[in-house]
Amino acid sequence: MAGREGRSIPRHPLWVRLTHWISTGAFLALVVSGFAILLALPRLFWGETGANAAPAWIVLPLPVNLEQTGWGRNLHFLAAWIFVLNGALYLLLALVSGHLLRRLAPDGDQLRPRHVAADIRAHLHLKGPGVASRYNVLQKLAYLGVILVLGPVMLLSGLTMSPGVTAAYPELFTLFGGRQSARTIHFLAAALFVGFLLIHIWQVLANGPLDLMRGMITGRAARAKSGPIQAREDVR
Amino acid sequence: MSDLTRRRLVLGSSALGLGGVLGSALGSCELIENGGPRRSGLYGLSDTLTLATQRFLLRDQPLVREFGPEAISAVFPTINTTDPDDPAYRRSKAAGFSDWRLPVSGLVERPAAFTLAELRAMPARTQVTLHACEQGWSAIGGWTGVPLSHVLASVGLKREARFIVIRSVDGWWDTYDLFDALHPQTILAYGMNGGDLPVAHGAPVRLRVERQLGYKSLKYLASIEATDRVDGLGQGRGSMVSELGFSWYAGI
Numbered sequence: 001m002a003g004r005e006g007r008s009i010p011r012h013p014l015w016v017r018l019t020h021w022i023s024t025g026a027f028l029a030l031v032v033s034g035f036a037i038l039l040a041l042p043r044l045f046w047g048e049t050g051a052n053a054a055p056a057w058i059v060l061p062l063p064v065n066l067e068q069t070g071w072g073r074n075l076h077f078l079a080a081w082i083f084v085l086n087g088a089l090y091l092l093l094a095l096v097s098g099h100l101l102r103r104l105a106p107d108g109d110q111l112r113p114r115h116v117a118a119d120i121r122a123h124l125h126l127k128g129p130g131v132a133s134r135y136n137v138l139q140k141l142a143y144l145g146v147i148l149v150l151g152p153v154m155l156l157s158g159l160t161m162s163p164g165v166t167a168a169y170p171e172l173f174t175l176f177g178g179r180q181s182a183r184t185i186h187f188l189a190a191a192l193f194v195g196f197l198l199i200h201i202w203q204v205l206a207n208g209p210l211d212l213m214r215g216m217i218t219g220r221a222a223r224a225k226s227g228p229i230q231a232r233e234d235v236r
Numbered sequence: 237m238s239d240l241t242r243r244r245l246v247l248g249s250s251a252l253g254l255g256g257v258l259g260s261a262l263g264s265c266e267l268i269e270n271g272g273p274r275r276s277g278l279y280g281l282s283d284t285l286t287l288a289t290q291r292f293l294l295r296d297q298p299l300v301r302e303f304g305p306e307a308i309s310a311v312f313p314t315i316n317t318t319d320p321d322d323p324a325y326r327r328s329k330a331a332g333f334s335d336w337r338l339p340v341s342g343l344v345e346r347p348a349a350f351t352l353a354e355l356r357a358m359p360a361r362t363q364v365t366l367h368a369c370e371q372g373w374s375a376i377g378g379w380t381g382v383p384l385s386h387v388l389a390s391v392g393l394k395r396e397a398r399f400i401v402i403r404s405v406d407g408w409w410d411t412y413d414l415f416d417a418l419h420p421q422t423i424l425a426y427g428m429n430g431g432d433l434p435v436a437h438g439a440p441v442r443l444r445v446e447r448q449l450g451y452k453s454l455k456y457l458a459s460i461e462a463t464d465r466v467d468g469l470g471q472g473r474g475s476m477v478s479e480l481g482f483s484w485y486a487g488i
Contacts, residue, residue, distance in 0.1 A: 041372035048366055051373035054311040069370055070481040077488060078282040163368050164487025167300045167447045168293040179366060179374050 008222055011215035016099070019090040020216060026086065027197070029079035034190060036072030039065040044187060045180035048173075057184065080158065087151055094147075103135065104144055110137040128207045139203075146196050150189055157186040268413055271398070271465020273474025273484040283483050290487040291415065299421055300446040303364040308429055309375040312367070314436040317406040320456055325405045333440035338424075342401070342461035345392030352426060352440050358382040358390070361423050369450040370486065377437075379444050380427030385418040388462065397462035401469065402443060405456040410475040411466040411484075412445065412452070421446040424457065449486035451477055 012020075042064060043056035050056065052064065094100040109115060119137050135143070159165045160172040160182030176182035204212050215221030265280030267273050267287050275283050320326075328336045337349040364378040384400070400417040403409045416422060423444050426433050433439045438455025445452040466474050474484035 037372065040370075048307075049309045049311075049373075049375050051311050051313045051375060053313060054309075054373075066371060073370060073483070074279045074282075074481065077286060077483075078278055081282050081285055159488075161368065162290075162488040163300065163366075163449060164290040164294060164447050167298050168290075170301050173301065179368060183372065 008220040010219060011221040012219050013097075013099075014219060015090075015093050017216055017219055019086050019093075022086045023083060023090070026079045026083035027193070029075055030083060031190070031194060033072045033075035033079060036068035037076060038187070039063065040069050044184040046177065046184060047180055048178035050180040050183075084155060087147075091147065100147075104140055104147070106137045106140045107134070110140070126206070142196060142199070146193070150193055150196070153189045154186065154193065157182040157189060161186070266467075267474070267484060271467050272413070273411065273466055273478060274472050275478070275484070279483075283485060286483075286488055287485045290485075294415075294447065294487075297419060300365055303366075303376055305364060305378060305430070307364060307376045308378055312375040312377050312437075313369070313373055315369070315371070317404075317408075317455065318436040320405045322405050325456070329435065329439070336440050338441060338457060338460065340387060340391050340460045340462075342463050343394040343397035344388070344462050345394060348391050350387070355382050355387070355424060355426060355441065358386055361420070362427070363421055363423070363444070363446070365421070365444070365446050367450050367453070370482070378427075378429045379423065379425040380430075381423035381425035381441070381444065383420060384422045384424055384443070384460075385420070387424060387460070388417070393462055396464045399463050399466045401461040401463055401466065402454055402457060403459045403461075404454050405458045408454055408456075408476050409469075410452060410454055410477070411463075411469065416445055416447065419445075419447065447487060449488075451482065452486050 038060070039062060041050070041052060042060040042062035043050065043052065044058040044060070045054070045056055091100075094104070110119075116137055122136075123138055156172065157176055159169075160176050161179060166172050166179075172182070173179065176185055211221045264274045264276040265284045267275065267280075267284055274280070333352050336352055338351075338355065339347070339349040341347040359382065360380055361383055362378060362380040364376060366374055366376050368374045388400070398414060400412045400414070401409065402412070412422075421444065424441050425438075425444050426441050428434060428437055433442060438457070441457045442455040443453050443457060466472075470476070471479050473479055475482075478484045
């Protein structure tokens, strides 16, 4: 179908599209099942120990429900395997293909303070990118932050809650400052992850959602965006 | 660890192949080959991946962290059964568990039934460890007891034994392969935090399996049995909680 469309250009290679949607499905399953597990102890602690009867750092305004961990844990770990293996494949391909450096790493000019400030202003004024030949710098930093920081923090803090993994790697307790600290960081990182997802979806909706969705599904998209177009100094 | 133990552990870990992983996700995964617990569907696949990965990570049988007594938690929740209403148990409790016996049977050379005094007379191990519950809470407790490996050695575990079935007074039952059953920190605990094991924590004797979540550390032990396969027990899923939908292997 893309081939018949004379005015479309390649946007995302197949491996990006596949790993994008697999991680989308796995992430939604992780959020739903993680929430179910959280309900058994909707309190957050620092250090090694914590319980419903123990003093907490934060008591989340959620009902305690002990009956949801069975399916919650099953789905969480199945989805975690898919998310982690898929994420590792993505990272490998992104490194090997040069995708990470070419498309996600900010270019030299994008890191100049003046450019960053202009980009922040454009975001605050909700100005769309218009016809962009590359991701803007805040977008790139958000992607890199999720891929290189938030993802690994989620994985490692999750593994710090595993009595089996920590028997092999007790250093994980040192890294996060204890099992309950790891659980708290796992929750905070998940909240940031959900925040990223909400902004990501909002940005898609605000900048020509049909064409962007087409690009991430078929791999090809029209050159011009259907959203509001702002001429930008960095457009080439 | 004896050579026999080491050989069994090596055999135990190599028996965990990718067979289960490669087996059809629509069929049933055998978490451990030749008679191990089974689980069907995609969760059987992810459980098998988790078990195989953790067995690789734990192949050198590391110990979990142990703390000093000062780390013992003020709050250590008690959940599920906290005072069994079984009449025989109540009588035994009233008698200070003096008539309590722990039968060890199955694939052993010399089946026996140990009294609490006999278990206390065996070499003891005290470990202050972090207990992690699948509900998310964790607490540090000090446990004193006899290593399960010592009890099994004293009755002469037969070569063909591969699993240990443990049953509780309250009807809970679970199974362990020798990889976990013979681990030095897997103990039959009769003491907690320097005193006798309280009833709410499983008196007179509970199991401690430190590299797995709390639900594998059964309370109120009633019997121990060595066997060569567990797929014929109950629904073939390896434990009571597996039949309620939880994973047989609780290393995560």
